[in-house]
Amino acid sequence: MDGVCPLCKREDQVLSLAGYWGGLPPSSENYPKLRQPDGATINYLYAVGVAIVGVLLMVAGGWVLGLLVILAGAGWGFVMNRQVTAAEHKRTIWQRSKWCGRCAHVFDPKAF
Numbered sequence: 882m883d884g885v886c887p888l889c890k891r892e893d894q895v896l897s898l899a900g901y902w903g904g905l906p907p908s909s910e911n912y913p914k915l916r917q918p919d920g921a922t923i924n925y926l927y928a929v930g931v932a933i934v935g936v937l938l939m940v941a942g943g944w945v946l947g948l949l950v951i952l953a954g955a956g957w958g959f960v961m962n963r964q965v966t967a968a969e970h971k972r973t974i975w976q977r978s979k980w981c982g983r984c985a986h987v988f989d990p991k992a993f
């Protein structure tokens with residue numbers, strides 16, 4: 882049921898969260914509370930840097946150590962990729978979320 886508040890079962894005070902939040906003054910109490918979650922602040926360059934160090938170590942002759950460092954870089958990149966996906970998922974839910982002005986309740990219409 883799109884746009885019906887799960888708490889009060891009414892829809893007359895229900896707004897899109899993005900629209901409601903966009904109309905709030907930054908000094909409002911709800912402004913920081915309802916803000917869209919940040920995307921993952923992640924720098925793939927660090928993982929690439931680790932992989933490059935691994936390659937240099939391999940070239941320098943320490944191939945076991947170099948290989949370990951490359952694997953660490955790859956694992957790190959994998960973990961960061963998952964964090965990005967999780968952060969994007971939260972942002973997507975925020976985009977479609979609704980706000981009930983009657984209950985001051987935020988809900989995801991797709992979750993009901």
Ligand SMILES: [Zn+2]
Pocket residue numbers: 886887888889890891981982983984985986
């Ligand atoms: Zn409500």
